[in-house]
Every structure is written in structure tokens, then in C-alpha cells.
Amino acid sequence: MLGSASSPRPRTTNFELWSWLFMRVSGALLLILLLIHLAIMHVTQPIENVNFAFVAARWASPLWRWYDLVLLGLGWVHGLNGVRVVMDDWIHSPGWRLTLTALLWLIGFILLVIGAQVIFSFQAPAGAG
Amino acid sequence: MSSFRWRTIAWFAWYRGQSGQWAQLLHRITGLGIVFFLGLHILDTSLVGFGPSVYNTVTAIYHNFVVRLLEVVLVGLVIYHALNGLRVTVIDLWDEGALYQAQMWGVVILLFLVLFLPSAFLMLAPYFR
Numbered sequence: 001m002l003g004s005a006s007s008p009r010p011r012t013t014n015f016e017l018w019s020w021l022f023m024r025v026s027g028a029l030l031l032i033l034l035l036i037h038l039a040i041m042h043v044t045q046p047i048e049n050v051n052f053a054f055v056a057a058r059w060a061s062p063l064w065r066w067y068d069l070v071l072l073g074l075g076w077v078h079g080l081n082g083v084r085v086v087m088d089d090w091i092h093s094p095g096w097r098l099t100l101t102a103l104l105w106l107i108g109f110i111l112l113v114i115g116a117q118v119i120f121s122f123q124a125p126a127g128a129g
Numbered sequence: 130m131s132s133f134r135w136r137t138i139a140w141f142a143w144y145r146g147q148s149g150q151w152a153q154l155l156h157r158i159t160g161l162g163i164v165f166f167l168g169l170h171i172l173d174t175s176l177v178g179f180g181p182s183v184y185n186t187v188t189a190i191y192h193n194f195v196v197r198l199l200e201v202v203l204v205g206l207v208i209y210h211a212l213n214g215l216r217v218t219v220i221d222l223w224d225e226g227a228l229y230q231a232q233m234w235g236v237v238i239l240l241f242l243v244l245f246l247p248s249a250f251l252m253l254a255p256y257f258r
Contacts, residue, residue, distance in 0.1 A: 118174060
């Protein structure tokens with residue numbers, strides 16, 4: 001029998017539904033954005049080319065700043081949420097699960113701020129790039 | 130006493146390679162690998178804010194041949210995760226997707242080889258000239 005009095009139905013939220021939808025939509029966007037990023041930065045040229053002057057020249061264009069910002073936001077949140085789902089599955093102790101999930105989002109938030117602020121605020125020094 | 134060991138054995142026994150479980154396990158391992166690198170990548174890119182000498186000195190680590198091999202592995206992780214993520218999305222959205230999941234995994238492996246082998250060749254060829 002469904003919903004007996006001794007085990008009341010848990011209050012449901014749409015969080016997992018939104019999480020599922022986000023993973024599908026961000027995944028589809030990342031499929032395109034990340035493969036282009038890898039093709040440009042890692043495959044079609046040696047990584048030795050990617051130095052300070054290269055980054056400064058690239059970020060001279062607002063288009064690439066936005067591209068990298070979207071890639072950072074979608075990729076990092078997709079990755080963190082994936083780790084959350086894996087931890088929900090594999091960590092059986094509720095205490096550890098809660099502790100590590102809180103730590104995950106704390107470290108995740110700090111790194112997101114670090115990454116976003118450098119993309120926003122970077123200014124090439126005169127003469128470089 | 131041996132509850133951890135029993136749980137571990139039970140876990141491997143559950144992963145019998147049936148019904149796309151290997152595909153899913155690989156999806157998780159590749160995802161965890163990618164998110165770990167992304168965390169490092171946010172930190173190394175943030176160093177661009179400290180000027181050319183700091184950024185160029187630290188990213189010189191990536192010019193090492195062994196690290197280049199790890200970079201090839203990273204590209205492989207992303208290609209598998211992207212293609213299998215597409216397969217998971219098709220399973221979710223197409224009524225009969227689950228019936229064809231095994232065949233679709235075959236397609237994922239095939240496309241993985243088609244994309245990964247030339248990428249790995251392009252990335253490593255400069256070292257053998």
C-alpha cells in the first residue's frame with residue numbers, strides 16, 4: 001500500500017528534476033563548447049604556444065572572455081553536481097555524505113569565484129600580447 | 130570486522146558488466162578525472178592575473194612529455210564522457226532508447242576511436258620529429 005501512516009510520504013521537491021535537466025542541457029552545450037576548446041588549445045597546436053602572451057591576445061576579445069566564462073560555469077557546476085551524485089551513491093554514512101557534500105560546494109564556490117574573477121578582471125599589461 | 134571487505138566484494142559482484150553497467154562505471158570514472166583536472170586548471174589559469182613570469186613559469190610544467198601524455202589521456206576522458214553522455218540522453222528521451230543501449234555503446238566506442246586516435250596522433254607527433 002502506498003503512503004501508509006507509519007511512513008509518511010517525504011516532502012518532495014523538484015531539485016532532482018532540475019538537476020537531471022541541468023545535466024542534460026549543460027552536457028549538450030559542453031559537448032560542443034568543450035570539444036572546440038580542446039581542439040583549439042590542445043590538439044591543433046602544441047601546448048607550448050599557450051603562454052601569457054597567448055592568453056592576453058585571446059582575452060583581448062570579449063567574445064573569448066564570454067566563451068571561457070560560459071565554459072567555466074557550465075563545466076564546473078556540471079562536474080560538481082556529478083561528484084555530488086556519485087557521493088550520494090557511494091558514501092553510505094549519512095554524516096560523511098553531508099560533510100563531504102558541504103565541503104564539495106564550499107571548495108566549488110571558492111574556485112568558481114577565483115576562475116570567474118580572473119576572466120572578468122584580467123588586463124593585459126602595456127606592450128604584452 | 131570485515132563489513133568493508135564484504136561490501137567491496139558485493140560492489141564488484143554487482144558490476145557484472147550487464148546492462149550498460151561498465152558504460153556507466155566508465156562514465157563516472159572519466160567524469161571524476163575530468164572534474165579533478167578542471168579544478169587544477171582553474172587554479173593554473175588564475176595565475177595569469179599575477180603576470181607573465183609567474184604564469185609562464187608554472188605552466189612550463191605542461192611542456193613536459195609525461196604531462197603531455199596525461200593531457201592526451203584527458204582528451205580521451207572528455208571524448209568518452211561526451212559521447213556516452215549523449216548516449217545516456219538518448220536513452221532518457223527516446224521511448225525505445227533503453228532497448229538499444231548496448232548497440233549505442235558500440236557506436237560510442239567506435240566514435241571514440243575515430244575521434245581519439247587522430248587527436249592523440251596530432252598531439253604526440255611533434256615529439257617524434
